[in-house]
Amino acid sequence: MLTLNHFLLLSAALFSVGLAGVLARRNAIVVLVGIELMLNAANLNFLAFWRFSKNPEPLAGVMFALFSIAVAAAEAAVGLALVIAIYRHCRTTNLDQVDSLKG
Amino acid sequence: MQLAFTIIALLILAGATAAVALRNLVHCVLCLAVAFVGVAALFLLLGAEFVGLAQIMVYVGAVAILMVFALLLTRNADLPATGPLVSKSWLTGVSIAALVFGCLAIGILASGVGQAAPPSPQLSVRQIGEELMRNYVLPLEVLGVLLTVSMIGAVVIAMTDPKPD
Amino acid sequence: MTPWSTLLALAGDATGSWLAQLKNLATHPWVVNLVAMAVILGANAAFFAVITLLERKGLGRIQNRPGPNRAGPFGILQPAADGIKMITKEDIVPERADQLVHFLAPLVMLAPITLALAVLPYGPQLVAVNLDAGVLFFFAIGTAGELAAFMAGWSSRNKYSLLGAMRAIAQMISFELPLVLSTLVVIMMTGSMSLVEIVAGQGSAAWGLPGWNIFTPWGLAGFLIFLTAAAAESNRSPFDLPEGESEIIGGFMTEYSGFKYAVFFMAEYFGMFAVSGLGITLFLGGWHAPFPFLEWVPGIFWYVAKLVALVFGFIWIRGTLPRLRADQLMNFSWKFLMPLALLNFATAILWHATAGWQFPGAWLCRWLVCFGIVAGAFTGLGRAMLRRRQVGPRIYRYAS
Known part of the structure; x- marks a missing residue:
């Protein structure tokens, strides 16, 4: 029998994997990958809570997930544009080497 | 339902882990796409058809493709085969992530919200x-x-x- | 008791309630789904064979040559010969290729397209999956093609493959926007994303004209935009830059041979069938007969007739128009089709807002006004684009 706990635990695991990627990897694009995974985990939570709530606030979870997906697309576009700009400037996307505040 | 959930969950976790752990960045993005599709499948399982399809369209069709473009534009696709993969403080990062998962899991299991699903809503x-x-x-x-x-x-x-x- | 007698006894038991079991089995959801899958795949594969022959014959006639005429009478066994050739060819994988991704790319290309074929309504009762968000499903599934093109191009470790893949992705993304925008108008006017309901909304005939969406100004403009974008989405000429053999060999398919190449080829044709089917469903009335007195002919016949007509149109275009240049392609999509598709929204809204006009000739008046807007914009934009003709080397500002 599937319960809310299953989804919440999966979502927590997905979030943690994304977090580990963000904190441990050096490459800017992999960091973005981690952020996307964390956002997906959040969306999963929204939909799970929407589906398993007793008397659901109509569609609030679904709407939140939809808006979150759209915002994530904007975030990815700007984030990747930043990565490209950084690469053009520093010739690297290694975050350990991009630590200077002065161009 | 249980079986489908198990398969999809394993797929998502495998894809996500590979996406942050592999050396070849193109493989990372492809595994990320697998994880995205898995999450979309879970959305379908939860009865949110529209959100699941929107997830595939935006994440697989836009975000993954955008990342691939960024990879090729920054010439990251052909990485050197050697050199450290992770940042200097990777151990701290992974420990923090594990700690977060531990806290979340304890919180979820202790909260007692694990009720079964009410009859599937028509959306x-x-x-x-x-x-x-x-x-x-x-x-x-x-x-x-x-x-x-x-x-x-x-x-x-x-x-x-x-x-x- | 030997195993054989056991088996016979079991068989005897089984035949007793054979009919009842067969009935149970035949209505089991798994069986129904399997049969639907088999029929859709089989019918489309057969259609694919017919269309390849039609294309080669048709192109041959357009180019003043007979086309294939050796295998069988009038060359009708040519698809079979091609199939045998493809299957028995050596499968060459480049040594430095990324083996797994190289293997997966054709599958990632073909599998989603077959899924897209499942949601199309082929007849009044002939729809395998009636999704509430059918149109969205169609486009969501279509995005996998971009990823597959990238996988094929990148994993081959070949400059031409990678260039072809980047061209393919850029083209698919650019033309997806006009494609989706022209579709959205129909969704807006029908009020549903379900393909079954969209077809049902086009049933009523008025004044001898069928109620298809193409007979409204926004429908006509939408259909033309849709058709252009669909040709580009399925990499048909004149938008076949990703595999333009005179420029980049075979594009992302350069390093594929044998059966894997055949799978790509098949995916391309299936994609064309799927997107034509979507066009039929959205604009050409789906399985509806053109006139009420022809309603007794089964819907599948009309569907296939419209499909053959559309596909023949694509073949005709391929035989007629030269290939575009990469920058012309992008300009065409972003500066020409996109504004037109957006303007088409305004036309649809105007059409909807003036639905209450009652004076004699109101329908014609609405039609002309709405059509005039789109046609005027078409002419104006086209003239403006032709005037700023670009001569000299092109500067790529964003890709250094």
């Missing part, structure tokens, strides 16, 4: 559309502005000035 596209046009019309408009602004911003950031030479 039609018409309902979503009406909701978007009534209660959520302002967020929708703001979102449109946000997307436009971010698109212009992304172009401006990534653009190089043409050198007069």
Whole structure:
């Protein structure tokens, strides 16, 4: 029998994997990958809570997930544009080497 | 339902782990796409057809493709086979992530919210559309502005000035 | 008791309630789904064979040559010969290729397209899956093609493959926007994303004209935009830059041979069938007969007739128009089709707002006004684009 706990635990695991990627990897694009995974985990939570709530606030979870997906697309576009700009400037996307505040 | 959930969950976790752990960045993005599809499948399992399809369209069709483009534009696709993969403080990062998962898991299991699902709600596209046009019309408009602004911003950031030479 | 007698006894038991079991089995959801899958795949594969022959014959006639005429009478066994050739060819994988991704790319290309074929309504009762968000499903599934093109191009470790893949992705993304926008008008006017309901909304005939969406100004403009974008989405000529053999060999398919190449080829044709089927469903009335007195002919016949007509149109275009240049392609999509598709929204809204006009000739008046807007914009934009003709080397500002 599937319960809310299953989804919440999966979502927590997905979030943690994304977090580990963000904190441990050096490459800017992999960091973005981690952020996307964390956002997906959040969306999963929204939909799970929407589906398993007793008397659901109509569609609030679904709407939140939809808006979150759209915002994530904007975030990815700007984030990747930043990565490209950084690469053009520093010739690297290694975050350990991009630590200077002065161009 | 249980079996489908197990398979999809394993797929998501495997894809996600591979996406942050592999050396070859193109493989990372492809595994990320697998994880995205898995999450979309879970959305379908939860009865949110529209969100699941939107997830595939936006994440697989846009975000993954965008990442691939960024990879190729920054010439990251052919990484050196050697050299450290992780940052200097990777152990701290992974420990923090493990700690977060531990806290979340304890919290979830202790909260006692693990009830079974109520009868599956009927969610039609018409309902979503009406909701978007009534209660959520302002967020929708703001979102449109946000997307436009971010698109212009992304172009401006990534653009190089043409050198007069 | 030997195993054989046991088996016979079991068989005897089984035949007793054979009919009842067969009935149970035949209505089991798994069986129904399997049969639906088999029929859709089989019918489309057969259609694919017919269309390849039609294309080669048709192109041959357009180019003043007979086309294939050796295998069988009038060359009708040519598809079979091609199939045998493809299957028995050596499967060459480049040594430095990324083996797994190289292997997966054709599958990632073909599998989603077959899924897209499942949601199309082929007849009044002939729809395998009636999704509430059918149109969205169609486009969501279509995005996998971009990823597959990238996988094929990148994993081959070949410059031409990678260039072809980047061209393919850029083209698919650019033309997806006009494609989706022209579709959205129909969704807006029908009020549903379900393909079954969209077809049902086009049933009523008025004044001898069928109620298809193409007979409205926004429908006509939408259909033309849709058709252009669909040709580009399925990499048909004149938008076949990703595999333009005179420029980049075979594009992302350069390093594929044998059966894997055949799978790509098949995916391309299936994609064309799927997107034509979507066009039929959205604009050409789906399985509806053109006139009420022809309603007794089964819907599948009309569907296939319209499909053959559309596909023949694509073949005709391929035989007629030269290939575009990469920058012309992008300009065409972003500066021409996109504004037109957006303007088409305004036309649809105007059409909807003036639905209450009652004076004699109101329908014609609405039609002309709405059509005039789109046609005027078409002419104006086209003239403006032709005037700023770009001569000299092109500067790529964003890709250094």
